[in-house]
Amino acid sequence: MPESSAPAHRKRADARRNMETLLDVAAAAFLTGGVHVPVREIAAQAGVGVGTYYRHFPTRADLVIAVYRHQIEACAEAGPRLLAGSDTAHAALASWIDLFVDFLITKHGLAEALRSDDATFQTLHAYFLERLVPVCADLLTAAASAGEVRADVTAYELMRGVGNLCIGANSDTGYDARRLVSLLIGGLRQQ
Amino acid sequence: MPESSAPAHRKRADARRNMETLLDVAAAAFLTGGVHVPVREIAAQAGVGVGTYYRHFPTRADLVIAVYRHQIEACAEAGPRLLAGSDTAHAALASWIDLFVDFLITKHGLAEALRSDDATFQTLHAYFLERLVPVCADLLTAAASAGEVRADVTAYELMRGVGNLCIGANSDTGYDARRLVSLLIGGLRQQ
DNA sequence: CGCTAAACGGAACGTCGTTCCGTATGGTGG
DNA sequence: CCACCATACGGAACGACGTTCCGTTTAGCG
Known part of the structure; x- marks a missing residue:
């Protein structure tokens, strides 16, 4: 079982992909705009809707923690x-x-x-x-x-x-x- | 001329009254809500419209300076x-x-x-x-x-x-x- | 291939700062 | 006392933003 620690149930592939894209985009956006960059901006750059953004990172703290x-x-x-x-x-x-x-x-x-x-x-x-x-x-x-x-x-x-x-x-x-x-x-x- | 230093031209009485009311209200609001209390809240408590608020204190900095x-x-x-x-x-x-x-x-x-x-x-x-x-x-x-x-x-x-x-x-x-x-x-x- | 749970997208709502213009009024000159 | 007008007022309206919600899409499985 070479998978990482995901014992219960796997996530859908698109969900995982979107989450990683959001992380990458957020990391880049934080560099230039700080940790307060608008939600819509991150979502747009990641090519997802704001609903997807919030589903993966309910609060800005969650995103910041994930990035750092x-x-x-x-x-x-x-x-x-x-x-x-x-x-x-x-x-x-x-x-x-x-x-x-x-x-x-x-x-x-x-x-x-x-x-x-x-x-x-x-x-x-x-x-x-x-x-x-x-x-x-x-x-x-x-x-x-x-x-x-x-x-x-x-x-x-x-x-x-x-x-x-x-x-x-x-x-x-x-x-x-x-x-x-x-x-x-x-x-x-x-x- | 017992008036304070107002050499050029006097302000209208209601204008001065509103400004002082705004100052009093802001001072009180700053105590409880900090210097970021919403504009509408201060204006409402002072019994004036937001237009009047902005006319007297164009930026929040102006109000904070006036208060302190x-x-x-x-x-x-x-x-x-x-x-x-x-x-x-x-x-x-x-x-x-x-x-x-x-x-x-x-x-x-x-x-x-x-x-x-x-x-x-x-x-x-x-x-x-x-x-x-x-x-x-x-x-x-x-x-x-x-x-x-x-x-x-x-x-x-x-x-x-x-x-x-x-x-x-x-x-x-x-x-x-x-x-x-x-x-x-x-x-x-x-x- | 079809079904369903999972995930998606974005319209919509509430809050807030800020602007703008039609309206009201204080003060003054007649 | 009155009429006039510069000054000041009020609040509707706009744009930005965070957040929620639900109709639609789709990945993955049997």
């Missing part, structure tokens, strides 16, 4: 590796945050969406937090128990802060999110 | 005062940033709007930057020339960073913008 899942997983998996391979836990934390920032600032409107209180993005928040906060927490507690950073900041708060600093990082020459994040991480140090 | 102008001016004017009355320039900078943060986090959606690339908010960005960046720059250069903070961060960048950290600060009980901002300001210190 691989990169987010890669970022999450890099955490333990960095912790094992760095001189200090603080260095590992800084490196990992850099990875996260690099990911975020290249995605038009993603950092904004993570802060949006729009109900259609709730799943997106949840996924990011579920996947990345534990990784960050491990790095943070390692650095804290080594006495390298202060212990009164939670991983959740740190992630939110770093994410916030990435908002508007593209489309604003004159604003260097990386520099501000490194300032923030520096401020985390135990003096 | 006093507070922004007060913040701007506090800068030099704090610089004169503080022990160190860094302390003055920190105090002033606190004022700014206190202002921002109590305004639903304002920090988000400052980062929005929506054309209707352009005037808002411009006003904030025009009014506050110079004040911040004075504090920052004072601290930098005293050797208290690093000199490779611009006032613009710092303001943007602090503003970003205030996004979503209300409506998120696990996120303390003040703490993260103080971390950032701490990271600014010359070690």
Whole structure:
């Protein structure tokens, strides 16, 4: 059985095709127009109706997650590796945050969406937090128990802060999110 | 001539009345619904048509500025005062940033709007930057020339960073913008 | 080959920002 | 006191958008 994990029942071939086309089109559209490109635009470029769009991705969060899942997983998996391979836990934390920032600032409107209180993005928040906060927490507690950073900041708060600093990082020459994040991480140090 | 500074030609009484009603209604609506409350809602609560709304405040930025102008001016004017009355320039900078943060986090959606690339908010960005960046720059250069903070961060960048950290600060009980901002300001210190 | 569940397409609805023009009215000169 | 008109008003109308819904098509199986 060389098929992927689809135990219950297969999807129709056209359904699978349309879903993959939508994913490809969305990935391209996100690059140029950000994660808020109109539904009709994506559907039209994929050659499907809006009904098909919504059937495959009921909320914009579902589409965004599907497009970026691989990169987010890669970022999450890099955490333990960095912790094992760095001189200090603080260095590992800084490196990992850099990875996260690099990911975020290249995605038009993603950092904004993570802060949006729009109900259609709730799943997106949840996924990011579920996947990345534990990784960050491990790095943070390692650095804290080594006495390298202060212990009164939670991983959740740190992630939110770093994410916030990435908002508007593209489309604003004159604003260097990386520099501000490194300032923030520096401020985390135990003096 | 006991009238305020209206040299050219007076406005009609109903026009002035409607504008003030709109301002009052908007101030109240911003408190509960944020700066994105629908135009129709504000107009209806003020008992005017949407045409009247747009005549007085062509863009949302105009309305937001009109509502918050006093507070922004007060913040701007506090800068030099704090610089004169503080022990160190860094302390003055920190105090002033606190004022700014206190202002921002109590305004639903304002920090988000400052980062929005929506054309209707352009005037808002411009006003904030025009009014506050110079004040911040004075504090920052004072601290930098005293050797208290690093000199490779611009006032613009710092303001943007602090503003970003205030996004979503209300409506998120696990996120303390003040703490993260103080971390950032701490990271600014010359070690 | 025919049948049916699965999937499709896009018209239609509600919300919102914004524009526009026919109507009403405040203030002034006679 | 009145008539006039610049000023201001109101809300219908338009376009963009997210979302829903249902009549139609089609893939896959027996």
